[in-house]
Amino acid sequence: MSNFIAEQLSEHPIFKGLPFITLNDMIDCASEKIFSRGSTIFLEGEDANYFYLILSGAVDLSLHTHNKGPIAIQSLHNGDILGWSWLFSPFVWHFDALAREKTNTIRIDGKCIRKLCKDNPELGYELMNRFSKVMLDRLNATRLQLVDIYG
Amino acid sequence: MQLGYNWLIYMDNDSNSIMAFNRHSPLIPGIFEVKSKSKETHDTWSIVLNNKEPCRVETFNPGQFNMLYAYGTGEIPISISGDCSNQKYIVHTIRDVGKVSHALCNLKSGDQVGVRGPFGTTWPMDQLKGKDVVIIGGGIGLAPIRPVIFHILENRDDYNRVAIAYGARAPEEMLYPTQIMDWRSHLDMQVRVTVDSASPKWHGQVGVVTTLIPRLNFNPDNTAALVCGPEIMIRFAVKELISNGINPDEIWVSMERNMKCGIGLSGHCQMGSMFVCKDGPVFNYMDVERYFRIKEL
Numbered sequence: 001m002s003n004f005i006a007e008q009l010s011e012h013p014i015f016k017g018l019p020f021i022t023l024n025d026m027i028d029c030a031s032e033k034i035f036s037r038g039s040t041i042f043l044e045g046e047d048a049n050y051f052y053l054i055l056s057g058a059v060d061l062s063l064h065t066h067n068k069g070p071i072a073i074q075s076l077h078n079g080d081i082l083g084w085s086w087l088f089s090p091f092v093w094h095f096d097a098l099a100r101e102k103t104n105t106i107r108i109d110g111k112c113i114r115k116l117c118k119d120n121p122e123l124g125y126e127l128m129n130r131f132s133k134v135m136l137d138r139l140n141a142t143r144l145q146l147v148d149i150y151g
Numbered sequence: 152m153q154l155g156y157n158w159l160i161y162m163d164n165d166s167n168s169i170m171a172f173n174r175h176s177p178l179i180p181g182i183f184e185v186k187s188k189s190k191e192t193h194d195t196w197s198i199v200l201n202n203k204e205p206c207r208v209e210t211f212n213p214g215q216f217n218m219l220y221a222y223g224t225g226e227i228p229i230s231i232s233g234d235c236s237n238q239k240y241i242v243h244t245i246r247d248v249g250k251v252s253h254a255l256c257n258l259k260s261g262d263q264v265g266v267r268g269p270f271g272t273t274w275p276m277d278q279l280k281g282k283d284v285v286i287i288g289g290g291i292g293l294a295p296i297r298p299v300i301f302h303i304l305e306n307r308d309d310y311n312r313v314a315i316a317y318g319a320r321a322p323e324e325m326l327y328p329t330q331i332m333d334w335r336s337h338l339d340m341q342v343r344v345t346v347d348s349a350s351p352k353w354h355g356q357v358g359v360v361t362t363l364i365p366r367l368n369f370n371p372d373n374t375a376a377l378v379c380g381p382e383i384m385i386r387f388a389v390k391e392l393i394s395n396g397i398n399p400d401e402i403w404v405s406m407e408r409n410m411k412c413g414i415g416l417s418g419h420c421q422m423g424s425m426f427v428c429k430d431g432p433v434f435n436y437m438d439v440e441r442y443f444r445i446k447e448l
Binding site for chain 2: 058060061062065068069070071072073074075077100106141144147149150151
């Protein structure tokens with residue numbers, strides 16, 4: 001199992017190229033987690049203790065609205081990272097995440113990673129850099145959605 | 152009054168003079184009849200036109216447009232959205248957004264409509280042969296690019312991998328949903344669809360169309376991309392295509408401007424040194440790239 005996780009972590013763009021020792025430490029923070037179709041991964045307001053590397057399947061981020069019910073605002077797929085609220089205080093989720101299909105993930109303990117980053121600021125800087133890139137891409141995509149590019 | 156088959160001559164009461172027009176002049180609309188009409192979305196209709204004047208049948212190709220004249224209301228440019236291998240009928244998909252498009256969307260079977268065209272450049276179907284083809288459409292931008300998909304399906308062996316990415320605001324605003332399902336059933340074609348937001352009834356992708364591009368399967372060294380949609384969508388889609396390795400020379404875009412005459416005389420659709428109606432609407436991206444960065448052009 002840990003070999004599988006090690007392989008997935010070392011090949012994923014968010015961790016690729018990190019020193020071997022660091023990756024070894026991270027394996028202890030990671031576990032495999034499978035979500036069945038339609039299951040809830042997390043809900044808005046819950047503690048954001050984990051993030052997920054999606055290996056296969058699809059996850060919808062959605063927002064519950066009073067009059068229209070849940071509205072999906074973004075889909076994530078294999079290769080995508082799910083969740084960054086574990087990085088920032090107050091460490092709670094801002095959206096709901098639901099598995100649209102059976103979804104295989106590597107679940108990573110945010111607290112555990114935060115501790116590793118605190119002990120190793122160089123790792124913290126590198127990871128923050130990489131997560132910022134993911135956030136920038138998502139922010140840009142969201143901005144395009146706001147602009148209504150299909151006019 | 153008609154003198155000879157090719158000339159229309161009439162007395163203009165306003166100027167008290169005799170006017171003569173060649174029947175084949177691109178400024179004279181031919182009379183077409185609405186054969187059928189189908190609702191695509193809450194504000195968009197497709198009409199099938201049948202030529203009433205056999206002498207005016209001209210060949211039309213993917214990417215071209217016609218000037219459609221709603222009698223008594225006005226004339227607007229509308230892309231051909233049907234299968235160009237069937238030259239008997241012309242299909243146009245029209246969104247009801249203004250006075251003329253409203254009149255066109257309200258035509259009924261048997262009504263007549265004036266048609267000038269076809270005008271403009273075509274998608275480079277010959278240059279795409281032997282390549283992977285990536286087709287990006289957004290909103291009503293799927294309509295002008297649909298003839299390409301028909302052409303590829305009819306000549307499938309001429310092209311390598313084919314990928315279609317289509318984005319719409321919401322599931323109910325998607326054009327041709329039944330046809331998209333049919334395209335999806337082709338095992339030799341990737342078809343991905345996304346919407347900006349959706350209720351739980353929607354089981355597809357949510358997000359902007361550019362997010363689909365990295366997930367398409369193509370060899371960037373041998374890929375041509377065709378992009379059609381609002382200009383802002385084209386800008387960001389092209390950026391994403393280039394960042395995924397596609398050569399800018401291998402990207403074609405269909406531009407929209409306020410076209411009036413269709414033959415480069417009125418100047419309404421001027422874009423830099425070019426006229427979109429005559430030099431376009433389909434351009435190689437490198438020919439128009441500089442205009443995307445000029446505001447108010």
